[in-house]
Amino acid sequence: LLLTFLLASSAHAACPATLRFADTGLEGAEELQRAYAEFVGVMQARLDARIEFFPVGNRTTAINALRFRQVDVVVAGPSEYVLMRERVPGVQPIAAIQRPDYRAVFVVRADSPIRSLDDLRGRHVAMKDHGSTTGHILPSLMLREAGLDLDRDLRVTLLGGARMAALASGEVDAVGTGIRDLAPAQAQFGAERFRVIAEGDDAPGDPFVAGAHLSAACVARLQSVFEAEGEAILRAILAPGQQDKYLDARMVEVVDADYEPLRQTYRALGLSRGR
Numbered sequence: 001l002l003l004t005f006l007l008a009s010s011a012h013a014a015c016p017a018t019l020r021f022a023d024t025g026l027e028g029a030e031e032l033q034r035a036y037a038e039f040v041g042v043m044q045a046r047l048d049a050r051i052e053f054f055p056v057g058n059r060t061t062a063i064n065a066l067r068f069r070q071v072d073v074v075v076a077g078p079s080e081y082v083l084m085r086e087r088v089p090g091v092q093p094i095a096a097i098q099r100p101d102y103r104a105v106f107v108v109r110a111d112s113p114i115r116s117l118d119d120l121r122g123r124h125v126a127m128k129d130h131g132s133t134t135g136h137i138l139p140s141l142m143l144r145e146a147g148l149d150l151d152r153d154l155r156v157t158l159l160g161g162a163r164m165a166a167l168a169s170g171e172v173d174a175v176g177t178g179i180r181d182l183a184p185a186q187a188q189f190g191a192e193r194f195r196v197i198a199e200g201d202d203a204p205g206d207p208f209v210a211g212a213h214l215s216a217a218c219v220a221r222l223q224s225v226f227e228a229e230g231e232a233i234l235r236a237i238l239a240p241g242q243q244d245k246y247l248d249a250r251m252v253e254v255v256d257a258d259y260e261p262l263r264q265t266y267r268a269l270g271l272s273r274g275r
Helices: 029-043 059-067 078-087 133-145 160-169 179-189 216-228 230-238 256-268
Strands: 003-006 018-023 050-053 073-075 092-098 104-109 124-127 155-158 174-178 194-199 206-210 250-252
Touching (some): 029 050, 029 230, 059 073, 078 133, 078 206, 092 216, 104 133, 104 179, 124 160, 133 174, 133 179, 133 256, 160 174, 206 216, 216 230
Parallel strands (some): 124 155
Antiparallel strands (some): 003 050, 073 206, 104 174, 104 194
16 A cells, blocks of 8 residues: 655656655554655655655565665664665665664663673573664674673573563563663663663664665755755654654764674674675
């Protein structure tokens, strides 16, 4: 199901008459419509192209849609961007939304003897979902940087939404997850139940990725719009109240080298085809 909106202005010569847009974090066409309706309004005076919302819902579908030219622009997480660059040669970043407090932490119970990442040797650690930026890839990077071998030195289990409950009940010794996951767990189980033992660096931003089939002129036009109107675009994305993860975020240029630690971690975990 495609929901079509009309945009208007000056990219007619550079971009196709229709640009198909997707967000890997939103599964349905109705969700896309609600989350990006204001975004369409902001873009009306800047692009002369129809925008078709193309629901993908997960990274595999998004990657295949880019590969087979079913979608033109995708909003992706940092980990998804790494896979897109690897598996669809020629895709190009347009701009990225840099979120505040977008980093991973390791949490233990307050009464735990664990004080550092090195103390996790021989322990059972829970993480979130396979390929999650702050719930899997970044915690794995932190462990590797601390000198731990993820296969030999500790046991890692992906528990999804049950990870903090498992920590509270003593089923696991620690959790590696996004820092924003801590406050809801404290509200549910008590702020005094948990203690942070390590905090990672901020993750790179969520990029808007252009398909390899778009011309360089079209990508350049899109980049210029996002650079000039970044604040307005962010306000529009926030306006419907569907994307609170971007509160206090900013639009930034994509520096591909910032994603290299994620690439290295993907390779170390055996999730990448790269060498």
